[in-house]
Amino acid sequence: MNRRPLLSFTICWIAGSSAGCLFSGHKLLIYIACCLLLIAIWAVSRGIRWRTAAVFGLALAAAALYWEWNEARNISLLPEALGKQANELNENYVTAAGVITSPVERDGDRVDFTLKLSRIGLDLQGANAVHAADELVAVQIKLQAESEIAVAAGWQRGDRVVMEGELEQPQAARNFGGFDYRAYLLTKKIHWLLKGEGTASVSVKPPASWELSGILRWSDAVRSALGAELDRLFQEPHAGYMKGLVIGIQEDLDPDTFKQFSQLGLTHILAISGMHVAVYVGVILFILRRCRITRETAITITLLLVPGYVLLSGAGPSIIRAGLMSMIALLAARLGLLKDGMHILAASALLMLVWNPYLLLSVSFQLSFLVTAGLMVYTPLAAPLFRRLPGWLGSALSVTLIAQLVSFPLTIYYFNQFSLLSFAANLLLVPFITFLVLPLGTLALLLGRFWNAAALVIAHFAELLNNVTFAGVEWVNGFSAGTLIWASPSLLWISIYYTLLYGLLYILKRRKEARFAPQYMEDETRPLSELEQPGDDGRCHHTGRSRGALSPHPLFPVPATLRWSGPAAVLCAAGMALLLYKGYYAGELSGGTGAISYLDVGQGDSILITTPEGAHILVDGGGTVSFGDWEEWRIRRSPFEVGAKTLLPLLKQRGIHRLDAVILTHGDQDHAGGLQAVLEGMPVSALLFNGTLTGTEAYAELMDTALAKGVRMYAVHQGQMLTPDDETRLFFLWPELPAEGDSLLPEVEEQNHESVVFRLEMNGRGFLFTGDMDEAAERDIMEAGQQAGILKGGPIEVLKVAHHGSKTATSAAWLEFWNPGAAVISAGVHNLYGHPNADVLKRLADSATAVYRTDLHGEIQLRVRKEGITVRHKRLAPGP
16 A cells, blocks of 8 residues: 555545445444544554555545535526426426537437536526526437438537427436436436427527537547448448447447347447557557657657547547546656556546546446456456466456456446356457457548448458357357346445455465475475486376475475465355355345335336245236337337336346246236346246237237247136245136137237236235226126135235226225225326326225325335235335
8 A cells, every 4th residue: 555655545535435425414424434543543553654544534535525515516406596396397398598518319209418508497588587507407309200300410519509398307216226317317417307399499509619619529520420431331230330349339239239248248349448449559659660750759649649539439437547547658658657557547547536526326437447457456366377378368368257257246236147158258259359340340441531442341341250249149148048147236245255356366376376386496405305216207206296396295394375275265265155145146035025016117017026935926017008100210229118128127136037927917018018028038937828819919929939938828717826835825816717618819909808817815915916907807706706716805905906097997896895905006107098097096095095106106015924014115205
């Protein structure tokens, strides 16, 4: 620490910023006090000087206060300026004026950009228009006609804008562990969305004079031109892939290609980072030196060119980090100062966090700096393990292995999956892409305007290599068993992981070095044990190792390093194995407590049941309902689909490795649509459905996927029972028994009446699940209840209200029959159907039934114990 003061200072700064992020009030003060006490103890033990300790303590406290200061300033001033509460201002139509401060991006029929407001009000010319204090808003314009695409394409960063639109608050997370869009925008200091309809709602004028932001405007224009050139040279999907690889434009990357790369942990290839900057800097230095330019002048020229490359590459956190590091390293080389890589990395991190402390929460920032630091710290420890291999191979293996091990905790924390084949894929494909595909794509781009024929030939060859890459990635991903699903670990788990990893590699390194260390100097007398004995081959008779290796001969005892390293290595390895076991099975340990989660999937149903012995049953999967066929130009590259964007990430985030059963109550899209992504992204043992088909393409695809994945399929009916474990029973109450002799699945367009209805008994508590059943099915079930063995009667604790609270179900007789203590209604916020119906809510109130609604409460979770049921919901106060 004394030898690397800048690194220590940066670590203290990060610790202070993290404290400011995680704690507030007295908890923050206690945390800072504890850290200062540890620094004081460090100084008392003479580990550091008191002056150094004071600087570190000051860095820690200053970073925490700096974070708090930024938090205090990161609030919206619009409610105060417009004289309304935030909830009153929400969904108001306003007219706003400002400047575009981000690239203008179009995806299908939606255009997005960030606007820095100057004035806002109901009428900018009226008395109610107010100064907006340069507040940032995220603008979303929905195009109304295909001809508007050309109009939006002319908008650029720096343009002056006057527009009309609806002011909305960003959506907060509605499920536990779900993506929080509001919190994400908060890190960008954005508190409001401004939504407009069509380009007619926007008036755009270019800037009247040149401003500093004109550099970014120029950068956007150049990036757009380079992207267009790559579009001309390459066919799809190669064009989108090469734009991501060469210039960092990922918006046009084929979603399926990105998914394939993501599953193998290869997305870092598609983000401009240190690899690209290193190649860029190396090529420039090589060319300048071949032009016989002096070393100092070459370094200076390269240093001045790096910021331009950072701008042209999109200026993301990883490219800024790499650019800063390269510039500091070049400057240090020019001046002969600060040659320590960790110091350079620390300086880059400190500069970025002082500029924007919220970068600490960026996944890209965390991965970029952590992997870079990990390579510097852990690679020297791992290198001796590969010393018997050729230098180039040992270096490649150690770097790839360390990159995988270091990035592993953050990968599972944010993405909840890790491929066991990722190491092999990175080892083979990263050099292939870096040293073949990337140079070819760059060369084709550079030659495109000067020698078109050569550029097209090079582009065609690059496409052939891309086909090899895509085929290889798809083939490896075909081994689905190699992809493991992990629950998001705690910060403590991550800290212990890195500590054990360091300890294990350090011990193995010392052990390896001790084994290869010679026992004597060249001018010393060799030990008697080294003398050749008759019949031996010049090797130590006891071990078979060559001369110079350690001998276990009693005259030359094993060094202390080897004596303690063996047990220590075993202890670290056992600790790592136990840690990984606990982390992998974190979502499976229920401890005898059952759980029911009514997930918020908008206007649809999806319920996750976890039994006391750890079986997972998913009831329905929600689904995004599409009204009519969309024109091709409106279709987005990666449209929102509740199964892929909400349901599957939630299941993975909770560490569910396999669904023991999926119960599809009926085939309507708002119940079945999301299951397509679930079947594609997670192992499923069995699919239980109502024994009918819908005749729709989406439902047929779902059934085909289930068959292709080897999922066992069962058509359930009244009177059947499922027993996942000793404390759990599912009694199926509907649909009714099929007629004898019917062997084919009937096609039923109106699915609600055929919904699967079942009663769940778990830990002695009763729950009813109803799908979208109607009153006719309710009457039939109540009549069948008089028949022994068909219906287990008696009151239930919780009723899932049928059909999102529609007036077509949940009759007074039904409520009286079951006498539920509580009811859950799954409905979308401000849905077009008016669910839940007022009459249904009145009947529930009249029966003294407590009501929970996903549109008001978000996800609703029940913890089911034999002693009772506890309830919690994501949104503590009712409201959208």
